[in-house]
Amino acid sequence: MLKKSLVLMSISAAFFAQAQDVSIIRNSIDVYSGSPMVGSSKFNAMAGSNGALGGDASSLLTNPAGLGVAISGEINGTLSINNNKNTSSLAGSSINYNVNDVDLGNVGGIMTFQLMTESAWKFINIGVNFSNQSIENYVETPGNSNLMYDFDVDRSSSYAGHAYNRYGNLSKTSFGVGANYNHNLYLGVGFNFFNATIDQYDTAAFKSLQNGAIDYFDKQNTPYFERSTGFSASLGVIGKVSPNFRIGAALETPTFWEIERSYDFYNDPELGDDFGYENRRFTSPLKATVSAAVVAGKNFSLNADYSLGLSRPKYKVYGPAETELNDFFEDNYKNVSELRLGAEYRIKQLRLRGGYSYVSNPLDALTINRFTNEGTTGDQSYSNLILNDRNLLSFGLGYDFKSFYIDAAYQNVTSKYSNPFMRGILTDNIDSAYYSPTDIVTSDAYIVSDVKNSRNNFFITFGWKF
Secondary structure: OEEOOOOOOOOOOOEOOOOOOHHHHHHHHHOOOOOOOOOOHHHHHOOOOOOOOOOOHHHHHOOHHHHHHOOOOEEEEEEEEEEEEEEEEEOOEEEEEEEEEEEEEEEEEEEEEEOOOOOOEEEEEEEEEEEEEEOOEEEEEEEEEEEEEEEEOOEEEEEEEEEEEEEEEEEEEEEEEEEEEOOOEEEEEEEEEEEEEEEEEEEEEEEEOOOOOEEEEEEOOOOEEEEEEEEEEEEEEEEEEEOOEEEEEEEEOOOEEEEEEEEEEEEEOOOEEEEEEEEEEEEOOOEEEEEEEEEEOOOEEEEEEEEEEOOOOEEOOOOHHHHHHHHHHHHHEOOOEEEEEEEEEEEOOEEEEEEEEEEOOOEOOEEEEEEOOOOOEEEEEEOOEOOOOEEEEEEEEEEEEOOEEEEEEEEEEEEEEEEEEOOEOEOOOOEOOEEOOOOEEOEOOEEEEEEEEEEEEEEEEEEEEO
16 A cells, blocks of 8 residues: 655634634544543533542543542443434535434443551542544535636636545543442542544535536545544542531543544546555644532432633654644644533432533634625635534433343534635645546636534433342
């Protein structure tokens, strides 16, 4: 296979994007700087808010000190059923597309070891948790006959549509140890191993004005495929301020990613159309979480978590591409914050749960050169370009059969953002154009659609306590 270094664009603080494939920036934040938050149905029904409560293996997703809260062993498995709907709108037209996925979302277990000594240390517990989520995302945007492209004097086409298609999964396997000191102080440490697969396509369609034929074009260096592994570690503490009030804190190191990337390229002066590959190293932001919980007897609990990224995404520099990506993150990335609220109420063996979370927009406002619906071009500033803030609302039910239990949860996740695509230039140093077997499309401006993303997630958990 050919090893070929990608040549990316020059990025300034004021103007985003000369030739960059925006999906690289999207995936750097959305995939490699994120983390699977699919836990047990109890965890999911409470919007992932358990940083000061703990008690099961899903604690490894927020605060490993929660392992120390457990006083009995437990193992559970969770089935995940997901629906991802994107509605992309342009020039008064919209296209809806649904992706459905059924998978093993989570497996977790805790082994408890009660210390039969006079010491104040009561338990040493070991936990394992596997969290898995689909990152499949398909955005199809309608055409606009006002956007014309002239291949030569006698041949013109109009923009007929665009598809961004990402397949893949992101998983996190965690191992941790939690300790219980006198039932008042809980300490924990976790080690996290990540795996990500991304298969991504970027395709545009143009309709001939002469004969109505549709030609399809692939963006330079697409489709591309990434297989990646990562590692992080976490530390946590939970303390009882009073019998009914707890506070917690956790710190997770950056995730250190090794990325193997392969891609198709076109029109190389020496090699023509061929297949290349490269390796990259990426470091996600350091993250801190603080938590507080109210536990009113055995019937009601309420937890709040606040997480904040403390650093920026960063690529190890092998050449101009990584330098330009790092410059973009330095100038335009905002530390991401997340608020999670969750509650549980017990009526004998029945459990009622609910939650809410909010994740902030990771990027500052960005200015780009874009096409209007009428076909003219001009600069436009966007506060929600590529990605935006995200809201999650959840609820769930559970029933305890003493040794066995069954839980169910539902989540609705929504986000709206502006989706830029179709900018591609071709110079001696930069090639980000779109290619068909016979033609090349270049553009100094983006087409920007409005995308509404809605995800409906269902979970069912079967568990055994021992």
